[in-house]
Structure formats: C-alpha cells, structure tokens
Amino acid sequence: MRLSLGRLLRIFFQSLFIQTSWSFPSMQSMGFLSDVLVGVGEDKRAEIMKTQKGLFNTHPYMVSYIVGATVRAYDEGKASAEEIRKFVAVAQTSFASAGDLLFWRTLRPALLLAAVILGVHYGIVGPLTFLIVYNVFHLFHRIKGISDGYNLGWDVIYLLNKRRFKTVRQVFETVGALLSGLLLSLIAVEVNYLLVIPLTALFLIMLIKRYSAVMIIVSALLVILIIGMV
Amino acid sequence: MNAILLSLLGSVIILDKYALGEFGVSQPIITGTIIGAIFGDVWFGIFLGGMVQLIFLGGLPIGRDVPPDGQAAGIITVTSYFLLRSNNTLGHSLFVAAVLGLAGGILGGVLEIYARRLNEKLYARFIHHEENLYICHTAGLLTAFGRGLCLFLPIFIFSTLFVIPGIFPQVHGQTMAIIGISLGLANSFYLFVKVKTTVYLLIGGICGLALVVF
Structure with a gap:
C-alpha cells in the first residue's frame, strides 16, 4: 500500500496550516481534522467527523507522522474508530515532546545563535544560513513524516528512538554549547x-x-x- | 502611508509565527534583514534584529504556554527605529524603538491570547456546523493577521509622527549589544550548557576570543 504523490502533496500543503485556528479548548483540532480529511477523502468524512473531533495538540512539524499513520489506518479499514483515537492520543503527546525538545529547545536556538554571530560579523550570510539549514530539517520532517507515517502505520511511534531525533538533538546540543562560547566574539562590536x-x-x-x-x-x-x- | 504598508507587511510576516508554515521567516534576525533592506541599511537591520533575537532566544512556545512575542518585538523594534530616525536623533530613536519593541513583545503575547480566544468562537461555530470546517479553520488566518495589524498599526503611526523631547534618554548600538549579548549568553547557557557540553563551551569561548584578538 503506497501513498500517491498527489495525496502526499495535499497532506503536506494542508499541514502548513495545522495551527491556523489554534484555540485553548481544542488546540489544533480543526487543523488535524482538515489534514486527515484531505488525505482520506470525502467518503470517510462523516465517520472521521463523528469520531476524531476533540482536543488535539502536538508539535506542528511532527503532525505529519501522525496524519500519515491515521490516513493509513482509514485506508486499510481494519482498525476501529476507538483504536485510531487511542493511537492519536498516545502519538500526539510522544511526538509533541520529541518535537519540542528537538526543534524548540535545541535546533532552532542553536541555529539562531549561529545566524546572529554570522550576521553581526558577515552580514546577510547569517540570516540566509539560518533559513536554509533550519528549513532543510523542518521540511524533511514535514514531508518524510507523512510517508513514514503511512508506510509504518502505528509503528511510526518507534521512529522516536531513531537517529533523526536522538543524534540530531545531541549534535545540536553540542553545537549550541560551542556557539554559546563563540557568542563572546560579539565583544568585537565594542x-x-x-x-x-x-x-x-x-x-x-x-x-x-x-x-x-x-x-x-x-x-x-x-x-x-x-x-x-x- | 509608510506606516500602513509596513503594518500590513508586518502582519503578513507574523502569520509565520504559528498560523502559516512556521518557516522561521518571522524570527527577528530575518525580519531585521528584510526591514533593513527596505530602509536601505541592511547591516543595522541585521544587528538590531540579532540583538532582539538574543533577548528572546529562550522564549519557548511549549504546550499551552504563550511567552512574550519575540517575533513581534523584532518587527516593532527595527521598523520603529527606522521610522523614528527620520524626525529624531539616532540615540533617541534607538531608545524609543527598544522600549516600544520590548513592551510590544509583552503586548503581543497578550494579544495572542485574545486571538486564540477568538479562535474558540470559530471552533464553537464548527461544532454546530461541521460542513464549515475549512472556512472556520482558514478564518484563523484572519484572527492572526488582525492581531498583527492591531499591534503594529498604532505603534508605527506613533513612530512616524512622534518627535522625541530632548530630555528623553539616548542609547546607542553598544547598549543594545550589551543587553543582547548578556541575555543571549544567559539564554544559551541555560539551554545548552550541561556537564558533558562544558568542554565545547570552553572551546567556543577560546575561538570567540581568538576571533576578537586576531
């Protein structure tokens, strides 16, 4: 069972809007529903609306993994709505925690530090480096997450132990510490x-x-x- | 006119904070570059944006927490500085821009809570009219855009018209650098320095000092 390029692109595009209607009682609920619905199609709409409405919150870049696996579950039609809901409940917290640690706490601040140091010393090189490197990682998870979620189904959750999460975080923690020291070079601005x-x-x-x-x-x-x- | 156009631009850029894509375009170092380029002084835009970036480096948007809006602070500080500069001295302009930017960051966080409360109404509407899912969801772009406009427009009009009295304090780029570097160091130590990474901090520090000396 494979996900067509058209469906992958539709899910990816809709995932860019995952937090558009973020609110306190439902968080990303409408964003998640919209993303799953563009992947699954109109025939399952009524069932999804009935069973998947409710609080949803995860890291915005990690939602792709969960949507991919959810779309697969609806395509196969073997799992009950309750089983899918349980998977979504477990996956959203696991991916939220992994995404927050990887992106918000490590990768983004480390790359922003690099951008500031490079920017003050070499001008536009700093901001450009940040935009390019950050979005390579960002878009990798957004796009690969959908196909991995679809291919692995509910086993996608085990990806959290893989190198793309652990090693990258360790590397950027080290880079962040190195850049913290390098920040002293800004003393050059007198x-x-x-x-x-x-x-x-x-x-x-x-x-x-x-x-x-x-x-x-x-x-x-x-x-x-x-x-x-x- | 400039104030209105810049407010519209700022409100579009701020959508990147959470409502659309989150590519990092709204980060102060990037907006500083864009606004600096518009006003013909890219280097100072990058410098000012970079200092605001360091001040807000530790504001992590985790879970329900809504920290002060570093992205809005970046847009306000850099734009206000360039707008104020046309009627005032550089020192006065930078002081008022820094105050407006940091206060605007706090106000931006408060407005974000209100924008999310407006989104609650969209969710309530969706619950009663399920067929309107995409309309209700996409309308969130309007609340995010409106938040930006409510925040930026009055501040940018004020910056265009305000003539700063001579008794106001003046600050220079070095003052912003002192605050930026201090908070940047504190934030990065807090985020990255652990027992196992201390050695890398020391290597970075030595390289940083070598860069200054040589």
Missing part, C-alpha cells in the same frame, strides 16, 4: 564587557530561578532605561 558579565549572571539567575519571561523582559527594559539615563 561593548563594555564589565557590564556584560554581571548582567549575564543576573539574567542567568533569573532563568534558573524560573522567573517569568515577562519579568525578564521588563528587567531588560529597566536596564536600557538606566543605561540611557546614565
């Missing part, structure tokens, strides 16, 4: 490092003590105000 050291310590303590992000931004505002007045 900043007063005697101010940078205590401020870094202050903000790091605030992060470790889990002060809210708003509080940290307000502190940054106050520092700008004080430096401006002095």
Whole structure:
C-alpha cells in the first residue's frame, strides 16, 4: 500500500496550516481534522467527523507522522474508530515532546545563535544560513513524516528512538554549547564587557530561578532605561 | 502611508509565527534583514534584529504556554527605529524603538491570547456546523493577521509622527549589544550548557576570543 504523490502533496500543503485556528479548548483540532480529511477523502468524512473531533495538540512539524499513520489506518479499514483515537492520543503527546525538545529547545536556538554571530560579523550570510539549514530539517520532517507515517502505520511511534531525533538533538546540543562560547566574539562590536558579565549572571539567575519571561523582559527594559539615563 | 504598508507587511510576516508554515521567516534576525533592506541599511537591520533575537532566544512556545512575542518585538523594534530616525536623533530613536519593541513583545503575547480566544468562537461555530470546517479553520488566518495589524498599526503611526523631547534618554548600538549579548549568553547557557557540553563551551569561548584578538 503506497501513498500517491498527489495525496502526499495535499497532506503536506494542508499541514502548513495545522495551527491556523489554534484555540485553548481544542488546540489544533480543526487543523488535524482538515489534514486527515484531505488525505482520506470525502467518503470517510462523516465517520472521521463523528469520531476524531476533540482536543488535539502536538508539535506542528511532527503532525505529519501522525496524519500519515491515521490516513493509513482509514485506508486499510481494519482498525476501529476507538483504536485510531487511542493511537492519536498516545502519538500526539510522544511526538509533541520529541518535537519540542528537538526543534524548540535545541535546533532552532542553536541555529539562531549561529545566524546572529554570522550576521553581526558577515552580514546577510547569517540570516540566509539560518533559513536554509533550519528549513532543510523542518521540511524533511514535514514531508518524510507523512510517508513514514503511512508506510509504518502505528509503528511510526518507534521512529522516536531513531537517529533523526536522538543524534540530531545531541549534535545540536553540542553545537549550541560551542556557539554559546563563540557568542563572546560579539565583544568585537565594542561593548563594555564589565557590564556584560554581571548582567549575564543576573539574567542567568533569573532563568534558573524560573522567573517569568515577562519579568525578564521588563528587567531588560529597566536596564536600557538606566543605561540611557546614565 | 509608510506606516500602513509596513503594518500590513508586518502582519503578513507574523502569520509565520504559528498560523502559516512556521518557516522561521518571522524570527527577528530575518525580519531585521528584510526591514533593513527596505530602509536601505541592511547591516543595522541585521544587528538590531540579532540583538532582539538574543533577548528572546529562550522564549519557548511549549504546550499551552504563550511567552512574550519575540517575533513581534523584532518587527516593532527595527521598523520603529527606522521610522523614528527620520524626525529624531539616532540615540533617541534607538531608545524609543527598544522600549516600544520590548513592551510590544509583552503586548503581543497578550494579544495572542485574545486571538486564540477568538479562535474558540470559530471552533464553537464548527461544532454546530461541521460542513464549515475549512472556512472556520482558514478564518484563523484572519484572527492572526488582525492581531498583527492591531499591534503594529498604532505603534508605527506613533513612530512616524512622534518627535522625541530632548530630555528623553539616548542609547546607542553598544547598549543594545550589551543587553543582547548578556541575555543571549544567559539564554544559551541555560539551554545548552550541561556537564558533558562544558568542554565545547570552553572551546567556543577560546575561538570567540581568538576571533576578537586576531
């Protein structure tokens, strides 16, 4: 059983809108339903509407894996609606956690650090590098996720132990640490490092003590105000 | 006129934050480049966008959490700076742009919650009229676009018209760099530095200092 290129492209295009109607009670529910429906077709619409409506939330790039496996389950017609719902419930949390760790916590901040360092030193090279490298990983998961989800069915969940998640995260954690050190090269823009050291310590303590992000931004505002007045 | 066009552009770019695609185009370092190019000063656009990027590097949109809007802060800081610059000194313009940008980031987070509450109404409509799934879902683009417009338009009109009084503080690029680098270092230490990665931090630090010296 194979997924045609046309269906793959339709699911991929619709997956770009997965969070468009994000709301607190349903989260990505309408996005998920729309994506599954373009993959499955109109004949199963009533059944899907009846059984798959409800809260859905996962990492936006990882939804492809779940949609691929769900479309496969409807194509085969062997699994009951309850079984499909259970799979979706388990898969959404597993892929959400893997995607958050891989993209939001590791890959994106590491590549943004690289973009800033390259951008300050070499201009447009920094932003371009970020856009290209980030979207290679992003689009790989969006597109390969659909075909892997469809080919592996419910076993797609075991992919979370594979290299594309674990190794990439470990590599970018290392790259992130290296770039954190390289950030010191921005001292070349003639900043007063005697101010940078205590401020870094202050903000790091605030992060470790889990002060809210708003509080940290307000502190940054106050520092700008004080430096401006002095 | 410029303020309206820039608000429309900002509102389209901000769709990338969550409503459409999420390709990373709305990240401050990218929007700084785009807006800098529009105003003919790409390097300062990249620099300012980069500093805002470092300030918001740790804002992770995980689960239901809605952190301050770093993407909106980037668009507001860079655009306001270039708009203010035409009527004011560079130091004054940068100070007001930084304040507007950081405050706009916090306000953007609040507006995002309201936009998502509006989406609740779309979901409620879908529940009662299942045949309207695609219409209700796609209408989410309008709430996201409207959020951007509500945020950017008043700030950009203000930046176009405001003449900053002389008693206002002035800041320079170095001040933004101090805040950006400090928060960037704190955020990246918090995200990446563990016992097993300390050695890479040290290697990076030595390479960074070597880059400065040589």
